Amino acid sequence: MLPxxxxxxxxxxxxxxxxxxxxxxxxxxxxxxxxNFTVRHSSQFTMTAPCVEGxxxxxxxxxxxxxxxxxxxxxxxxxxSLYPYVWLRDNCQCPLCFLQSAKARKILMTDLxxxxxxxxxxxxxxxxxxxxxxxxxxSVFEAEWLRKRCFSQPSRENVxxxxxxxxxxxxxxxxxxxxxxxxxxxxxxxxxxxWLTTLRSTGIVLLKGADIQQGEVxxxxxxxxxxxxxxxxxxxxxxxxxxxxxxxxxSEKLNLHTDYPxxxxxxxxxxxxxxxxxxxxxxxxxxxxxxVANLLRKTNPEAFSILSSVKVDFTDTGSDYCDFAVQSKxxxxxxxxxxxxxxINYNNATRDSVLNLxxxxxxxxxxxxxxxxxxxxxxxxxxxxxxxxxxxxxxxxWRLLHGRRNYLSDPDSxxxxxxxxxxxxxxxxxxxxxxxxxxxxx
Amino acid sequence: MLPxxxxxxxxxxxxxxxxxxxxxxxxxxxxxxxxNFTVRHSSQFTMTAPCVEGxxxxxxxxxxxxxxxxxxxxxxxxxxSLYPYVWLRDNCQCPLCFLQSAKARKILMTDLxxxxxxxxxxxxxxxxxxxxxxxxxxSVFEAEWLRKRCFSQPSRENVxxxxxxxxxxxxxxxxxxxxxxxxxxxxxxxxxxxWLTTLRSTGIVLLKGADIQQGEVxxxxxxxxxxxxxxxxxxxxxxxxxxxxxxxxxSEKLNLHTDYPxxxxxxxxxxxxxxxxxxxxxxxxxxxxxxVANLLRKTNPEAFSILSSVKVDFTDTGSDYCDFAVQSKxxxxxxxxxxxxxxINYNNATRDSVLNLxxxxxxxxxxxxxxxxxxxxxxxxxxxxxxxxxxxxxxxxWRLLHGRRNYLSDPDSxxxxxxxxxxxxxxxxxxxxxxxxxxxxx
Numbered sequence: 012m013l014p015x016x017x018x019x020x021x022x023x024x025x026x027x028x029x030x031x032x033x034x035x036x037x038x039x040x041x042x043x044x045x046x047n048f049t050v051r052h053s054s055q056f057t058m059t060a061p062c063v064e065g066x067x068x069x070x071x072x073x074x075x076x077x078x079x080x081x082x083x084x085x086x087x088x089x090x091x092s093l094y095p096y097v098w099l100r101d102n103c104q105c106p107l108c109f110l111q112s113a114k115a116r117k118i119l120m121t122d123l124x125x126x127x128x129x130x131x132x133x134x135x136x137x138x139x140x141x142x143x144x145x146x147x148x149x150s151v152f153e154a155e156w157l158r159k160r161c162f163s164q165p166s167r168e169n170v171x172x173x174x175x176x177x178x179x180x181x182x183x184x185x186x187x188x189x190x191x192x193x194x195x196x197x198x199x200x201x202x203x204x205x206w207l208t209t210l211r212s213t214g215i216v217l218l219k220g221a222d223i224q225q226g227e228v229x230x231x232x233x234x235x236x237x238x239x240x241x242x243x244x245x246x247x248x249x250x251x252x253x254x255x256x257x258x259x260x261x262s263e264k265l266n267l268h269t270d271y272p273x274x275x276x277x278x279x280x281x282x283x284x285x286x287x288x289x290x291x292x293x294x295x296x297x298x299x300x301x302x303v304a305n306l307l308r309k310t311n312p313e314a315f316s317i318l319s320s321v322k323v324d325f326t327d328t329g330s331d332y333c334d335f336a337v338q339s340k341x342x343x344x345x346x347x348x349x350x351x352x353x354x355i356n357y358n359n360a361t362r363d364s365v366l367n368l369x370x371x372x373x374x375x376x377x378x379x380x381x382x383x384x385x386x387x388x389x390x391x392x393x394x395x396x397x398x399x400x401x402x403x404x405x406x407x408x409w410r411l412l413h414g415r416r417n418y419l420s421d422p423d424s425x426x427x428x429x430x431x432x433x434x435x436x437x438x439x440x441x442x443x444x445x446x447x448x449x450x451x452x453x
Numbered sequence: 454m455l456p457x458x459x460x461x462x463x464x465x466x467x468x469x470x471x472x473x474x475x476x477x478x479x480x481x482x483x484x485x486x487x488x489n490f491t492v493r494h495s496s497q498f499t500m501t502a503p504c505v506e507g508x509x510x511x512x513x514x515x516x517x518x519x520x521x522x523x524x525x526x527x528x529x530x531x532x533x534s535l536y537p538y539v540w541l542r543d544n545c546q547c548p549l550c551f552l553q554s555a556k557a558r559k560i561l562m563t564d565l566x567x568x569x570x571x572x573x574x575x576x577x578x579x580x581x582x583x584x585x586x587x588x589x590x591x592s593v594f595e596a597e598w599l600r601k602r603c604f605s606q607p608s609r610e611n612v613x614x615x616x617x618x619x620x621x622x623x624x625x626x627x628x629x630x631x632x633x634x635x636x637x638x639x640x641x642x643x644x645x646x647x648w649l650t651t652l653r654s655t656g657i658v659l660l661k662g663a664d665i666q667q668g669e670v671x672x673x674x675x676x677x678x679x680x681x682x683x684x685x686x687x688x689x690x691x692x693x694x695x696x697x698x699x700x701x702x703x704s705e706k707l708n709l710h711t712d713y714p715x716x717x718x719x720x721x722x723x724x725x726x727x728x729x730x731x732x733x734x735x736x737x738x739x740x741x742x743x744x745v746a747n748l749l750r751k752t753n754p755e756a757f758s759i760l761s762s763v764k765v766d767f768t769d770t771g772s773d774y775c776d777f778a779v780q781s782k783x784x785x786x787x788x789x790x791x792x793x794x795x796x797i798n799y800n801n802a803t804r805d806s807v808l809n810l811x812x813x814x815x816x817x818x819x820x821x822x823x824x825x826x827x828x829x830x831x832x833x834x835x836x837x838x839x840x841x842x843x844x845x846x847x848x849x850x851w852r853l854l855h856g857r858r859n860y861l862s863d864p865d866s867x868x869x870x871x872x873x874x875x876x877x878x879x880x881x882x883x884x885x886x887x888x889x890x891x892x893x894x895x
Contacts, residue, residue: 047481081817095815102806110703112696114770115802120709125819174766174780236775240679240880254554262551274878276718311523322790324616327557333678336885337878338616348764356659360557361795364544365612371606384562424580429650433757436716436779440684443778 050153067155069137075129082132082142084157092161097125142181145205175350176211179410181302186213186394192229193218193403197234205444206405207235209437210280214407216301217396221284221403228282228431235441239278239432241271242335248427249283251420255293256329258360262289262420267298267387267412272356272433273327273337281408285398287425293399293403293418300355300412303386304344315381319344321376323421324363325356335437335448337438338363354409389411398428409435461593497660498550501720509577509597517571524574524584526599534603539567541584545592567820592618594707617881618653619793621852623744628836634847635660635669639676646887649880650849652722656741659838663726663845666677670873671722673845676882681720681874684769684777685852691725691870698771700802704731704862709740709829709854712874714798715769715779721877723850728839731868735860736764736839737846740829741796742854747784748834765817766805767798785822796851840870851877 013287037421051331071086081093101116101123131143138154159170172178189209195202196218228246232238238245240275243257252260259265271277284399305316308315322340341356368376386392396402406413514527543558543565550560573585580596601612614620626722629702631651635793637644638660652658663669670688674680680687685699694702701707750757752794764782771777783798810818828834840846862868 025578081812093812095812097818097819098808098815101819109552110697110700110802113698113700113702113802114768116698116804116806117705118800119702119706119832120822121800123819123823125823126814160807162810162815163807164811167809171809174807175782236684236777238681240682242678242879249608252666255552256555258552258555258557262553264561266563275878278710320790327555328664329554332628334886335678335882336889337882338885339860340617348762360552360555360559362558364558365602365611365616366604367609368539368604369606370523370535371541373604377537377539377543377565380562381565381567387764388563418776436718437684439490440777440779443780444776447778 013038014129029179030192040230054340066229067158068136070134070140070154070248071137073132073140075132077128078374080128081138082129084140086158086200087137092157092163096129096159097123099150099152100124100127102143103148104152104156104288105148105150106202107148108150110435120201139428174443176208176442179214179261179301180212181305182213182299182394183391184393185211185300186215186299187275188215188217188394188396188404189213190217190219193221193401197230200445200448203234204442204449205447206333207442210405210407210438211442214301214410215297216405218403219401221401223286223400225429227282228429231282231403231405232431232433235433237433238410239276239433239434239437240332242329242332244332244336245329246429249430250425256331262418262426264417266359267296267414268321268358268360269300269355269392269412270358270408271327272323272341272358273339273361275341275354276434277337277341277354278408278432280405280433280438282403282405282433284429285400285427286429287400287427288398288423289418290421292416293420294416295415296395296416297406298387298392298412299410300357300387301352301410303355303383303392304352304355306392307344307383310381311373311379314382315344317376317379318342318383319346319352321368322374323356324367325358325361326363327361327367340367343383355412357412365430397425408432458810474694491588502871502877505801509580509600509835510585511581512576512596515574515576515582517574518841519570522570524571524582526582528600529579534599534605536602536604538569538571539565541592541594542566542569542586545590546594546598547590547592548594549590549615578751583599596750599821608636609629609664615880616885618650618884621656621743622654623747623837624655624741625744627658627835628741628835630657630659630846632659632661635663635673639672642890645676646884647893652847652849652880653884656743656852657739658847659815660847661843662844663843664692665728665842667871669845670726670871671848674873674875676886678879679873679875681718681876681879682774682832683720683874684771684774684779684794688871688873689773693871698773704860704868705871706828706859708801708884709738709835709856710800710802710852711742711797711854712800713769714765714783714800715767715781717781717783718788718876719798720851721849721851722847722880724847724873724875725844726845727869728871729842729869731860731862731867732841734858735868736837736858738856739836739848740834740840740854741852742829743794745796745825745828745834745854749786749828752828753821755817756824757786757817758782758823759821761788761794763810763814763850765798767800767803768805768807769803776877782809785825793806797852797854814815844849848878851875 031116042119068086068088070084071087074083077082082098082099082155085090106400110117121144129142130145133141135141140152142150191202191206197208215228229238249259253263255261269277270281321342323343325339325341344358345353345356347353418426510528510530512526513529516525518525518829520540524541526534552559571584572587575583577583582594584592611820617758633644638648646660671680677727691701693704709717712723761784765785767781767783769779785799786794787796789795808815815870860868
């Protein structure tokens with residue numbers, strides 16, 4: 012339990028300087044917070060809306076509105092919620108309809124009468140509603156359960172933000188990378204929760220103090236659940252290799268890119284552990300791809316439109332964990348149904364020479380890509396830093412683009428990073444479980 | 454090498470009875486082919502188009518068209534191809550611009566002049582074009598490489614079909630499930646290639662003759678590359694369990710569903726190995742979800758429109774490989790930009806009670822879902838079969854819905870299936886590699 016944390020998180024959402032308050036609360040070894048965030052508010056979200064947090068009000072009155080086929084609930088805070096008959100019947104929580112051990116619906120859609128009426132509604136006490144259905148099956152719903160599922164727009168928005176944490180802090184070159192102790196993250200739930208919420212909102216967290224040996228990124232993956240195996244192995248060694256099967260495995264400069272757009276579902280999160288830095292060069296560069304894509308949308312809408320609609324072929328062929336011949340089609344800027352940028356898919360090395368465009372659309376495509384790449388590399392947007400042995404940078408591979416300068420190594424002790432991938436679903440799963448542990452939720 | 458195979462595959466694509474010819478050619482232990490396919494032709498695709506197969510024509514003439522900034526190639530079969538300057542420069546295959554060991558582009562987008570002119574084009578011999586750029590960098594392109602990347606529409610469609618095999622055979626209740634010997638698939642590349650191409654086009658292949666022990670699905674995954682770990686483990690045991698963490702781990706009837714829509718990227722392919730069948734019941738049911746979704750689009754366009762646009766919340770909470778709290782939002786019918794149904798995401802058990810819809814859109818949503826479910830369960834669409842010990846059913850979990858009847862087990866030897874998941878990218882990778890091996894391609 013950490014009574015202050017929830018309030019701190021609200022402050023962070025409103026004011027990034029609230030991070031400092033959270034740092035004090037966590038008492039974990041943390042480093043200065045990033046300034047100058049731009050907060051994307053997903054519509055009218057507020058953390059304090061009554062349907063998610065705070066005291067659950069009591070039920071004053073319940074009524075079946077047969078014409079509209081809604082059950083109406085009057086709460087003692089003066090608000091009202093409507094619940095469709097069919098939704099209530101579908102979500103009966105009794106042991107015949109719901110398997111408690113799996114927290115899953117048992118009632119089959121083939122058995123659900125979607126035109127069902129209601130025989131009777133009863134307020135057994137101010138926290139419980141009973142519904143008797145025409146076949147005399149009875150459902151009992153708790154006030155808290157119903158309140159959370161209120162169909163009003165603010166309530167639904169709160170629930171969605173609570174489930175998916177889609178709010179983002181956008182940043183430019185003045186980001187100070189949020190930094191936490193690796194060992195605290197492994198052993199302290201509050202530090203781990205801070206790590207993952209910051210990774211979600213900011214897209215990057217630097218962990219300091221890992222041991223100088225392989226296996227640390229695997230250890231960090233276990234803290235979440237499991238890593239994602241790819242054709243490059245469970246974890247992979249970024250070194251200058253003979254007959255490199257990937258441009259990353261050379262000492263050359265790498266322009267800003269996301270990893271593995273040759274997969275249709277590229278890894279959501281990436282860990283990179285520095286075991287040995289180069290003698291000269293090898294500095295890392297990062298950029299907030301969502302921020303830059305939104306800048307492009309404003310300044311060059313035609314380029315944005317091309318890059319968010321054209322499906323680009325990516326290719327990756329070779330042998331590592333085993334032999335592979337991977338092909339994908341991805342938009343360079345992925346936008347969801349509501350127009351939000353949700354993923355950047357761009358690695359110039361694996362962009363295929365196969366380009367599925369009519370010949371007269373090829374030049375406009377290159378013009379658009381060049382405009383985006385110019386904006387990505389603009390000094391206003393790029394953050395440069397140099398990893399030291401024992402640093403693990405953890406970042407959102409769907410959002411950040413990363414690159415590195417070319418380097419010169421000590422031949423007896425060459426530059427060496429170890430990397431691992433995870434998916435966002437698994438990371439978000441651990442974040443929800445940590446939140447429940449830290450905030451004492453169910 | 455198997456000279457007849459390519460021709461056989463062409464026949465299959467045109468006429469499903471061509472499967473029989475392939476069976477004879479493969480000389481693997483295969484079973485009767487499925488009748489009554491409906492073939493979805495992805496526009497005007499033909500396997501015999503000159504740009505993909507057959508003799509590569511020679512180059513008769515090459516010319517730089519400065520006004521349009523295209524290089525024009527006149528082939529000795531009378532056809533012409535145009536290639537934009539910028540695309541040619543971007544895809545220079547010289548060792549400075551292209552890393553042969555990784556088959557990846559080295560030239561950086563920041564270094565690419567997207568407005569480049571051409572200094573000179575040369576036809577060094579009828580199979581090679583040289584381009585001298587204004588900075589005197591020179592690129593040499595092979596005729597075969599260029600021909601494959603011709604920007605004409607039929608050529609691009611051929612290349613895309615060759616890369617992604619998006620052609621599907623739709624089927625109803627009269628499908629006879631394609632069947633192959635498990636041991637042949639493990640040891641014979643032609644049988645494995647037949648298995649994966651049929652899995653891709655038909656969505657299901659039954660493998661017979663696996664040993665009656667755990668580990669066979671893992672062995673099959675290794676034949677492809679690797680399986681996909683999930684919160685249910687590397688492989689998972691479908692049995693009637695106390696305090697089941699999933700409705701599948703009971704002896705109850707399971708309506709038609711896809712697995713794991715609670716992930717944003719559900720597993721593409723599923724293996725289920727029958728180690729022990731029930732004494733009574735437990736029959737499997739499958740349906741072609743793409744076929745039924747298309748039927749719905751024709752017969753009830755409003756329902757189709759709702760199910761292909763509403764993002765439904767799915768939830769999966771519990772503990773298995775480790776503890777998990779998974780949440781996703783997926784359309785029940787996923788449609789790509791061109792209107793093709795590309796994935797079904799539907800498991801009634803994990804469909805969340807959280808439903809992010811305005812209250813007046815809830816009833817239409819249930820009406821649409823009920824219409825789809827009724828069509829899925831129509832006797833015209835469902836194929837029933839009973840797995841026997843040693844059978845491994847392999848199927849497209851993005852396309853097929855599967856279910857099972859409730860069952861009664863022998864308490865001393867209960868019903869037991871072992872399952873595993875893979876992703877389509879990995880399966881397609883193996884398919885491409887097998888095709889190259891079987892057809893003697895590069």
